[in-house]
Amino acid sequence: MKLSEALILRADCQKRIEQLRQRLLRSARVQEGEQPPENPSTLLAELETSLRELTDLIQRINKTNSQTNLREGVTISDALAQRDTLLLKRSVYDSLVNAAALNQNRYSQSEIKYFSTVNITELQAQVDRLSRECRELDTTIQAANWNTELID
CATH class of the missing domain: 1.10.287 (Helix Hairpins)
Structure with missing residues (x-):
């Protein structure tokens, strides 16, 4: 199997x-x-x-x-741990982008004005890069899953 x-x-x-x-x-x-x-x-x-x-x-x-090695020195377990942390990191960065990018509606000049404390463009590029890395790693893991016999 x-x-x-x-x-x-x-x-x-x-x-x-x-x-x-x-x-x-x-x-x-x-x-x-x-x-x-x-x-x-x-x-x-x-x-x-x-x-x-x-x-x-x-x-x-x-x-x-x-x-089972995916490549020299990297097992499927290692790759799964890496994928999980990449997904977590991506999620945190994505949440940060969403929090920083919230538009505010000010109806008068007396209302408090908010500014982003992070560079949204750079963070979004990081989110996109992490998403690509996750997809590529997941594809590698799935290919190994279909080509690897289950050990008894």
Whole structure:
């Protein structure tokens, strides 16, 4: 199985677990004399099976990511950490640009006038550069996911 397939299965498993949670909550309590919509014991057994499957997938994905090199000295795990921090940095810079670029409507000269304390043009260029780096890195990671066999 390819790493990308395992990632899809992991997402499906997580969705199934969340659905089981909701079904269990609906069946957790009933009025006296009523029956739950589903048997909680059956749902709990299904939950345990899904959780074991998820644990196995996560362990195998993590093992594969930490042992697969994208390029010399850089594993998939390293690239994922780099991508996450690039996305965070991009988000912060984008928020700063939006906060600094807010237009104000002044109706009289007695109202307070605000000025940007940062160079919006430079920051926007930085946001664009970070966005491009994230896209390129994500493409490299996805290509590796489709070409890498999942480790047992």
